Amino acid sequence: MERPARDIAQMETSTRTSAAPLADSHNRRRWSLVFLSYVPFYFISWIFRKPGVLEISASIAGVLAFLALFYAIWLRKGRPALWQVLALYAIGLSLSGFNTGWSVYTIYAMSFASRMGSRRMAVRTMIGMELVLLALGPFFMNYNWPVWASGVLFGGITGFAGLMQADIERKNEELALAHEEVRALATTAERERISRDLHDLLGHTLTLVAVKAELAAKLVSRDAEAAEREMQSVAAAAREALAEVRTAVVGMKGASLTTELERAKVALAAANIRAEVSAAEIDGYPGQEAVLAMALREAITNVIRHSGATLCKIRVAPSPVALTLSIVDDGKGGGLAEGSGLKGMRTRLSAIGGDLDIVSDKSGTRLVATAPVEATQ
Secondary structure, eight states, X not given: OXXXXXXXXXXXXXXXXXXXXXXXXXXXHHHXXXXXXXXXXXXXXXXXXXXXXXXXXXXXXXHHHHHHHHHHHHHTTTOOOHHHHHHHHHHHHHTTTSSSOTHHHHHHHHHHHTTSSOHHHHHHHHHHHHHHHHHTHHHHTTTOHHHHHHXXXXXXXXXXXXXXXXXXXXXXXXXXXXXXXHHHHHHHHHHHHHHHHHHHHHHHHHHHHHHHHHHHHHHTTTOHHHHHHXXXXXXXXXXXXXXXXXXXXXXXXXXXXXXXXXXXXXXXXXXXXXXXXXXXXXXXXXXXXXXXXXXXXXXXXXXXXXXXXXXXXXXXXXOSSEEEEEEEEOSOOOOOOOOHHHHHXXXXXXXXXXXXXXXXXXXXXXXEEXXXXXXXX
């Protein structure tokens, strides 16, 4: 049950983490079309003078080339290649001989440079383009210096502001991915907890049901009333199991060690195993008590199923630093292969800083579960 839960959580994570960046990218691409509104600034000077045929032709060619590059970058989801940035920059420089707003294109180039995939390449490209404009300053001082100055100033502001924005967006994407990963891990952990709890709950209850049903079958021919009592006990155990399964789904926070000790006595008696219980009163440690209660349930289930024991000793001993649960049986012992039940027990104990020790030999099996009381204080 644990592996499918993990696989489902990973699939959900992949879907969510891929969908969020795609949605953000789509929004950026849609809003990037708004920035085309700055292109008309190139033609503002034509309001005050009449351009020549060469200037008109060159300007139209420049606009068409710019739109083609803009569309190509838009198709790349706003992540331009170096040659596209340099081509935009070259359009502006090639039109600088006319008394127009050619710096609009160099500012566009700076803005797009900040969106390049490599941050280091983006910084180097922007610095290089700014240095070229500064070096060309003396050529524009006499006739077109306001346009040149605006290209240097607003190009730098736009470019490095865009770089900062790109950094923020990159960090936000990483944060969103990390957040989704945390959510997926939490979902996986919860599903694995439920699978462990259901394993322990149903394993114990079904073992008890099987033992009592077998006993009822033996009694039905010679003591019908006793057989009926056993079957009523089976029905009660089934109803109790249903309630516990519902509790497990929302979290096993109310498991009582005292209640579980009583259930252990009943289950062991039904399996014809004598129980010796020594338990001091425990109060004030609900977290540790719940974990030890689940450990006791799983341990008693294993004793009934696998040990072949005639005696099982259960002891609960509190101390200033820990609560200790020990279960000792006189069964066949020997080789011990830990299944999902014992692994789940270790996981629960580890989660609160506890420990599990199991020794199994020819004299029987001894299980000791320790839950430190500092864990929830």
